[in-house]
Amino acid sequence: MNDVHKSNKCTYIRQYHSMRPYIPVSKIPNFDPTNLPYWSIYEREGKTDTIKVGGTMAGEFTAGLSGGQRKLLLFELICQRMRKQSELLICLDEPFAGVTDDFVPFIVERLEELRKKHNIILVTNDHVNTLTNMADNTITVSAIDRTKVKINDLEGVDRQRAIFALSLGDEYAYESSGDDLKFFFDVEVFSNGALFGVVMFSLFSFGLFLLSFWDSAEDQAALVAVAGGMISFFCVQPYVLTLVEWRNAMEEEAEALMHSSKDLNRTLKTLLTVFMIFAIAWGEYGIINACINGLEAFKYWVAMFFDTASMIFPLICLGVYTHMDFQSVQLLGSLPFLFMIFFSTTFSPGAGVEGVKELRYLFARFYYWCMLPDVGDVMDGCPEDNNLLYLILSALIGVFLFLVVQLVLAFQNKSKSLEIQRLKESLEDEAFHQLQITMYGEKALKRLNHMASSVHSKKSNHSNHGGAVVEA
Helix, strand or coil, X not given: CHHHHHHCCCEEXXXXXXXXXXXXXXXXXXXXXXXXCCHHHHXXXXXXXXXXXCEEECCEEECCCCHHHHHHHHHHHHHHHHCCCCCEEEEEECCCCCCCHHHHHHHXXXXXXXXXXXXXXXXXXXXXXXXXHHCCCCEEECCCCCCEEEECCEEEEEHHHHHHHCCCCECCCCCCCCHHHHHHHHHHHCCCHHHHHHHHHHHHHHHHHHHHHCCCCXXXXXXHXXXXXXXXXXXXXXHHHCHHHHHHHHHHHHHCCCCCCHHHHHHHHHHHHHHHHHHHHXXXXXXXXXXXXXXCCHHHHHHHHXXXXXXXXXXXXXXXXCCCCHHHHHHHHCHHHHHHHHHCCCCCCCCCCCCCHHHHHHCHHHHHHHHCCCCHHHCCCCCCCCHHHHHHHHHCHHHHHHHHHHHHHHHHHHHHHHHHHHHHHHHCCHHHHHHHHHHHCHXXXXXXXXXXXXXXXXXXXXXXXXCCCCCC
């Protein structure tokens, strides 16, 4: 199923499909939940506006739908989305997993509805007889020889050829609307308890800071600034570490057609997280100035914001814009904080081996310390001016390096896509078309004739030589 998903345009519902547990079902754009088989229960209980998808995320439990009910929700969701379109490829991994026998007729009904207009491939270990009676074709995959598959009574079909032959189906066409924007704010701002947790933890931490550092001496500015920066970092870090799980769930939701744009969601989530850092930096600035004099200038707020951002931006980039697992993101994304302690020289001004000491110019914290009253004088190598500019540029080094790596990976992925396309074209011979006709019948014949007509038309427009067309 994963190979089919990678090789073809399709809608892919996994066996245990991820969804953000705090999504209110009633807020899903252009979705009518009253068609769900259990929704009348929530109507009688008056919970239709508050019931959530349910489950756990980053240690936070959210009461809501069971696993089987989420499966039914996904089936109803794709059915409603696909009614206005046709000839789509739908991949379903264990559609009956986690669903009690009482709800099997609901799934069967939805499958019967979908198969009238779309192409469905699914794998199952449950209710095999039910699906065998419904299926037009059966693909058998051996655990011994994974290079060949059996399609109906046809033995020894090349695995890759079979996977490409399943591509008789287009990609779902999304309709652009403002509903996705509203959905993001409904879910991530008004329904996500993590934001409330950040606010409460920040108030608690800065409250203790105010009590502990009140009336600090002006010559202790560096120590007070260190404490304020650490608190700001730990206020936002727990939220940032949930980005990996958020990204995985959001992408699987998009594959289940819940919302239209992964890129829009990534951009909005990034802006929300940056705004959170922005707000916490104001809190840090206000509390520090309440405890000590001499840091009232606006440039110090800018320094505090970019000092924290320099250590959080890598976590955002890796957590939202890559497919790294949580442990890798946590390890790599925390390196700027670790290296800042070692190389910025702010914890021991002037210390370090020659050659290593020069690394201090890569860290925003170094320029921040150069700006502090009575501290810059003991720092080794502070610029005479433009400290703020250097601070901002050094804070963005991680983002710049990430963009360079992403650009390189984009070229590599493009090359891989071209290789897959060339492989697919090399397999699209007469045997390939006959295999599609065997599985899809008149539906494949109509599509192949359309493709042949298009190819013939292009050749007629660009060449005086005729082209051979395979007739099926």
